[in-house]
Amino acid sequence: MIERIAILGTGLLGASVGLALKASGYRGSIVGWNRSEEGSRTALKLGAIDSVAADPIAAARAAQVTVLAVPIYATLDFMEKLSHVLGPNHLVTDVGSTKLKITMAGMEHFNQRDRAAFLPGHPMAGKERGGASLADANLFRGAVWLFTDAPGSVRSECAQELVQAWRSLVAAMGAKTLDLDPMRHDELVAWVSHLPQFTATALSAVLEEEVGGAPELKDVGGRALREMTRLGSSPYSMWRDIAHTNTEAVERALLALEQRLAHLRENLRTPELRNEFDQANKFRRE
Amino acid sequence: MIERIAILGTGLLGASVGLALKASGYRGSIVGWNRSEEGSRTALKLGAIDSVAADPIAAARAAQVTVLAVPIYATLDFMEKLSHVLGPNHLVTDVGSTKLKITMAGMEHFNQRDRAAFLPGHPMAGKERGGASLADANLFRGAVWLFTDAPGSVRSECAQELVQAWRSLVAAMGAKTLDLDPMRHDELVAWVSHLPQFTATALSAVLEEEVGGAPELKDVGGRALREMTRLGSSPYSMWRDIAHTNTEAVERALLALEQRLAHLRENLRTPELRNEFDQANKFRRE
Numbered sequence: 001m002i003e004r005i006a007i008l009g010t011g012l013l014g015a016s017v018g019l020a021l022k023a024s025g026y027r028g029s030i031v032g033w034n035r036s037e038e039g040s041r042t043a044l045k046l047g048a049i050d051s052v053a054a055d056p057i058a059a060a061r062a063a064q065v066t067v068l069a070v071p072i073y074a075t076l077d078f079m080e081k082l083s084h085v086l087g088p089n090h091l092v093t094d095v096g097s098t099k100l101k102i103t104m105a106g107m108e109h110f111n112q113r114d115r116a117a118f119l120p121g122h123p124m125a126g127k128e129r130g131g132a133s134l135a136d137a138n139l140f141r142g143a144v145w146l147f148t149d150a151p152g153s154v155r156s157e158c159a160q161e162l163v164q165a166w167r168s169l170v171a172a173m174g175a176k177t178l179d180l181d182p183m184r185h186d187e188l189v190a191w192v193s194h195l196p197q198f199t200a201t202a203l204s205a206v207l208e209e210e211v212g213g214a215p216e217l218k219d220v221g222g223r224a225l226r227e228m229t230r231l232g233s234s235p236y237s238m239w240r241d242i243a244h245t246n247t248e249a250v251e252r253a254l255l256a257l258e259q260r261l262a263h264l265r266e267n268l269r270t271p272e273l274r275n276e277f278d279q280a281n282k283f284r285r286e
Numbered sequence: 287m288i289e290r291i292a293i294l295g296t297g298l299l300g301a302s303v304g305l306a307l308k309a310s311g312y313r314g315s316i317v318g319w320n321r322s323e324e325g326s327r328t329a330l331k332l333g334a335i336d337s338v339a340a341d342p343i344a345a346a347r348a349a350q351v352t353v354l355a356v357p358i359y360a361t362l363d364f365m366e367k368l369s370h371v372l373g374p375n376h377l378v379t380d381v382g383s384t385k386l387k388i389t390m391a392g393m394e395h396f397n398q399r400d401r402a403a404f405l406p407g408h409p410m411a412g413k414e415r416g417g418a419s420l421a422d423a424n425l426f427r428g429a430v431w432l433f434t435d436a437p438g439s440v441r442s443e444c445a446q447e448l449v450q451a452w453r454s455l456v457a458a459m460g461a462k463t464l465d466l467d468p469m470r471h472d473e474l475v476a477w478v479s480h481l482p483q484f485t486a487t488a489l490s491a492v493l494e495e496e497v498g499g500a501p502e503l504k505d506v507g508g509r510a511l512r513e514m515t516r517l518g519s520s521p522y523s524m525w526r527d528i529a530h531t532n533t534e535a536v537e538r539a540l541l542a543l544e545q546r547l548a549h550l551r552e553n554l555r556t557p558e559l560r561n562e563f564d565q566a567n568k569f570r571r572e
Contacts, residue, residue, distance in 0.1 A: 124505075124506060124507075124508040125508065126508075143508065144505045144506060144508075146506070176505070178502070178505050178506075180502065180506075184502075188497065188500065188502060188503075188506050189506065191493060191496055191497045192493070192497065192503065192506055192507045192508075192511045193506075193507075193508065193510060193511065195489070195493075196489070196510045196511055196513075196514040196515075197510060198547070198550055199485065199489055199514060199547070200510075200514060200566070201550065201562055201563055201566040202543060202546040202547045202549075202550050202562065202566075203481070203482070203485055203543060203546075203566075204565070204566035204567075204569040204570060205546055205550075205562050205565040205566040205569065206539075206542050206543050206546045207477060207478070207481075207569050208565050208566065208568050208569035208572075209542075209565065210477055210539075210542065211474065211477045211478065212568065212569055212572060214474065216464070216466065216470075216474060217474075217478065217572070218572075219410075219430045219462070219464050220410060220430060220432070220464075220466075220474050220475065220478055220479075221410075221478045221479075222410040222411065222412075222429065222430075222478075222479065224479060224482045224483060224486075224517055225478045225479065225482055227482075227513050227514075227516065227517075228482040228485065228486060228513075228514065228517070229482075229566075229569065229570060230513065230570075231510055231513075231514070232566035232567065232569055232570045233566075233567060233570040234563070234566075235563060235567065236559065236560045236563035236564065239559075239563065240559065240560075243554040243555065243559055244554070244555055247554050247555055250551075250554060251551050251554065253492075253496075254547050254548075254550065254551040255551060256492050256495075256496065257488060257489060257492050257547060258544050258547050258548055258551070260488040260489075260491055260492040261484070261485070261488045261540050261543060261544050261547075262540075262544055263488075264484055264487065264488050264491075264540065265536075265537050265540040265541060265544070268529040268530070268533050268536060268537065269529065269530055269533055273522065273525075273526065273529055274522045274526075276487055276488065276491050277487055277520070277521060277522035277525065278522065279490070279491040279494050279495065280486070280487040280488075280489075280490035280491045280494065280515075280518035280519075280520075281490075281518065281519060281521065282494050282498065283490040283491065283493050283494035283498055283515060283518055284490060284515060284516075284518045284519040286494075286498060286503070286504075
């Protein structure tokens, strides 16, 4: 029933959505827009989109479903603008990494009588670098695609059907859908996604300062080092909005890790070190 | 020229040395000993060793080269014992993860007139779990095998030849040999090996405490989480001696990371966050 989809933002995630839709057998048309022309040209060349839109708002108006795949503040911006021009038979969804602010904006601007529907989404998939050129039709295969829909949403029958149809397309892309409360979402990803990222960034930064210039570094560093610093390649541009929109939860997680590291440091020579390893082993066994 | 090798400790590293030697075309005999009989039986079954020794000291005496592949304190123990019974035409080498204490023990007990030779070694290879059953003939392929030989070692001509022959066998196992000062070694591995391990342990432990029981955990955690906590599986038994014999360097590294995490936490909403990401990106580009 979805015949026309607009993807606003054809970076890694947006272009991968396009490729995954095509690979899953989706036969409708996909129009794409990207802030930089290079990104939309690459997405077009890869076959992730069928055409490039000059005007994102007009592209959304001409589609039934609009996928926002831009950074979080740009998503909030687009939501505000689109809410004025889209009607109740339109669905807007997103792929942002924090969900409380976006879900609240959805309650404010969408999901009311005579307004378009909004379904907040978050595929737990990505790479340490972005860009359409890294797009992958299998990016979402086996991944979980979270939705943090707000209770009490008012939707037209058509919009309700679009929500169901989009959920089916997400499943067709190979993802497993899961519904979470938006506040619980942001708390949980602070621990399992944002904390690992900021830890890798801090670890890479401190290693750059301490041994970045060591000539033996390339030889001595092994798999553990590569793995623990891979996410150190993630650019600021991908993480700024996350740090800004989930600050308190990330602060709590970082502080807890700092305290744990200090505890471990103070117990390198005591039997308490065993408890830390046992606790860590337990996490991995689960 | 090496016709008989004794491997004391047929865990992951010891048994992998045996397998890698066989795979490289080594035709001499390999006798193995392990503290637990199960480990030596597994190594024998895998073909990592040709026979199991009942007495490690007698096995070393009957060999030309003894490879110590036991934890660091056990290595220091064996060094002391073996120094009394081995002659100047014997080479002892090891695979321990910290090298200053072991290299100093080598200067004290070996590498003197009428004493056996000792060559301190450290292959930068391993897995997050130990045991002969995980042994791998390709474990050292492409890895660096560090040596921290002390200057001023006195060796018989025969022992000197054994040192060269052992270095050749290490290269034949697919490893790249590299010589480092033992103090520099311990400082460098504190940053690039021990810090990543203890970070993964602390991260896994804090996640176990905070979200270990969350029913959504398995669904929400992605590749980043798996990768950043893989080393959380490492057992205390593999890391205790490292923590005890490289304490000061590891303390410095942990403290530096704690401070870096605190700095990042205090700047989640400031432009300084960009500098942290840039610094981390720089480490990864090198």
